[in-house]
Amino acid sequence: MALPKFIAARTEEVQAKRERRKEARPGELLDAALDLFVEKGFAATRAEEVAARAGVSKGTLFLYFPSKEELFKAVVRENISGRFAEWNDEFQAFDGSTADMVRYCMRVWWDRLGATRASGITKLIIGEARNFPDITAFYQQEVIKPAQDLIRRILQRGVDRGEFRIADMDYALFSITAPMVFLVMMKHSLGACMPQDYPLDPERYLASQVDTLLHGLLVRGDEKNDKNDKNDKNEPGEGRKKK
Amino acid sequence: MALPKFIAARTEEVQAKRERRKEARPGELLDAALDLFVEKGFAATRAEEVAARAGVSKGTLFLYFPSKEELFKAVVRENISGRFAEWNDEFQAFDGSTADMVRYCMRVWWDRLGATRASGITKLIIGEARNFPDITAFYQQEVIKPAQDLIRRILQRGVDRGEFRIADMDYALFSITAPMVFLVMMKHSLGACMPQDYPLDPERYLASQVDTLLHGLLVRGDEKNDKNDKNDKNEPGEGRKKK
Amino acid sequence: MALPKFIAARTEEVQAKRERRKEARPGELLDAALDLFVEKGFAATRAEEVAARAGVSKGTLFLYFPSKEELFKAVVRENISGRFAEWNDEFQAFDGSTADMVRYCMRVWWDRLGATRASGITKLIIGEARNFPDITAFYQQEVIKPAQDLIRRILQRGVDRGEFRIADMDYALFSITAPMVFLVMMKHSLGACMPQDYPLDPERYLASQVDTLLHGLLVRGDEKNDKNDKNDKNEPGEGRKKK
Amino acid sequence: MALPKFIAARTEEVQAKRERRKEARPGELLDAALDLFVEKGFAATRAEEVAARAGVSKGTLFLYFPSKEELFKAVVRENISGRFAEWNDEFQAFDGSTADMVRYCMRVWWDRLGATRASGITKLIIGEARNFPDITAFYQQEVIKPAQDLIRRILQRGVDRGEFRIADMDYALFSITAPMVFLVMMKHSLGACMPQDYPLDPERYLASQVDTLLHGLLVRGDEKNDKNDKNDKNEPGEGRKKK
DNA sequence: AATGAATGAGCTTTCATTCAT
């Protein structure tokens, strides 16, 4: 009898929220956390702000994730490492030339990671790796190692099939990751430091880097072979000039 | 009305400190600050730790620099922006081919910045630009703009002398800075994330990037010209294969 | 990544505190703050001490008030400026002679402000106005101006009804506020400097000051009118009809 | 031989300073300290600022005064308590009516203290007495007590000579000091809080307060006597013979 | 006598995490 109108008024609203509770909560929190971690970095992201952006209270955040660090790990798993299995399968099933496989790899990386918010995590790691050794170790094991293994397998396939000639596998790996790192830096941080808008078109940049790389990697005699392979269905051809 | 909490018989120790008073202090503090800023970033570096590393107390730091932000700016001036004048003069006086000038520029950058601790400041800026707008603005004005102007002048010289053919100056600038940024990331952060030590030889990496770039920039007919210019006295030639 | 430093078995104590949560907190903090601001002044009052006196921790204070300055403003609003509306209404409804209105005003001021802890805020402002311009501006706008306007309206009513003859309104205002200020100084500060207890009876002092003032303000012909309204000098009679 | 020109250049300048050293130093420091204490209060006045204003270094200040508190006491002695002996003699030698003596007292106070910077010390004491018990005790003993004794002697003289009729000596004292305190508050603090410039003429205010007081104090039969002595209300007559 | 570099306790404010409801 005391505050019936007030309680009644809140009931519907609360009801509405209950609908998407339990299962939705962690996802909303991870989503908010990704935004904020990418925007501010790990240390500067406040737990309360994550909760607020997810529409829940601070307490609820810690109900789902025992600490800010665990929240971060969950964000990484959700957005990056959790997908390696799928990608591994995808590349396992790939049956074009290895040159196309490399091109496809680059493109998939850009479409599914590089161009998304998730790439900001790389920037975050670069900035804060040394301050959070646990996170660094986690990232190293859950992201960097699998990614390198994946790329390494691709390159090794090229070698095994006589398509690639690779003197130093580590150096080759690095030639593939370097442009990725650079693009991500531009996108998430350096771009903001530039006086004018940088006219960097990520897809063209990546394509040109890949081509440069391939012409160094490819066994010379096979070069024309590569050209012929280019139109396979997985990678419909790079001939575009713009965009 | 604070009371002296210690009567102290550390006379000798204090004596030793007085020796290198006033002139030495700011330098020692800047040195310690550079170390810590590079290691931990701006936000995570505690003023007291800087002071401790310089062998003084918290209060002494603020005797020389009115705030952490001013300390950071002083570090940047000391290690980067304060040197642009000298570099500008150096390039003003350069009279070889512009291709050699670009090679020389890259090499000078690596020797005097990239290979030193100061390059860590770039990593710091990448990680924290968005959280400290004042610092970003300062860095943008004191470092990025002068650096771009310097490089732009070099490229323009190439164009004016008929050596270079440049369609888009901004894009050309970016082709020069990209490898710098990438190297710095590897050195200060990603390297620590790598399972094995990356076998990246910075000087070879830079040289190869420059060559790739030049063969795109150079006016075709002048290409042999460039080859001839290579032996100018300022930068006696890049023909080395290793290291 | 702070760690809980205590596991704490103070359950009962905590229980008791939760009882009067949220609604009670701000009031308790304002109460403690008023005590300490009056006792020590603004600058010398430590936030932690306010919190401790309110029975909460340092952090809790800043949960309710974003800064020490805002805490102070809230204290002023709670104890002084928030009451002007009510007082304005009260005087709007007054329908005795304006002389009685002045006496009533003095008495109300003493009963509701002068005699309470809140009057110590005046002492604080006197001592620290020059060191905290923001606070001074706030106090000037939220307290001094409304108070002067209120008194000015009373005096103007006397003039409009032919009861008072006032040459200089500002000077007249000052004649009313001077004894208030003096009493407050005695109560909160000078009294503590006096060797013996000062035998100052505030109510008698105020009544005598008012009478002196009125005999100067009153239009001579009305003087006997006024005389009729008042019964004794300690208790000057409250001819008001309403409220 | 090392820096002869530099040393020579400084010599003259230093020489000039030596001229007024030793004796002048404490006076300059007291002068600067009075300014700053009055402007900012005791706690908020920084020792270094006092030294700077006196043209010496921080260390020198503590060479002459062992602590900020002692500096303050010295300021009080220099500007207030050190003068009581002289004033006592002056009043000892006075041989006009006691009414004139009271008027003279008020005027002398205003001319030599109230109207000078030194009156700001009263404001300072009001604001900070409770925070600095040592200072309060000192002020109480060195200023308030002598001042009260002086006034008390004057009033007692009036009683002894049959000029005054005083029921309660403490209350009478207070009637004399109240206007002094009020004027000082207006001058040093409240004035700054007032929206418009207050039209308070200190000398008229004091004269009128004294007259009001005297007509209450004076034995009725002597009243006409007193009337004869005074000429106009702005300048209430200086019946004193000496000095 | 004079200097000023050095000190460190002390103050306001922030924020991850806890826990009674």
Added chain:
DNA sequence: GATGAATGAAAGCTCATTCAT
């Protein structure tokens, strides 16, 4: 499950005072 009030360690900066020169 969800909440949000409460905590307290930690960080930047100030300033009276000391003391070797």
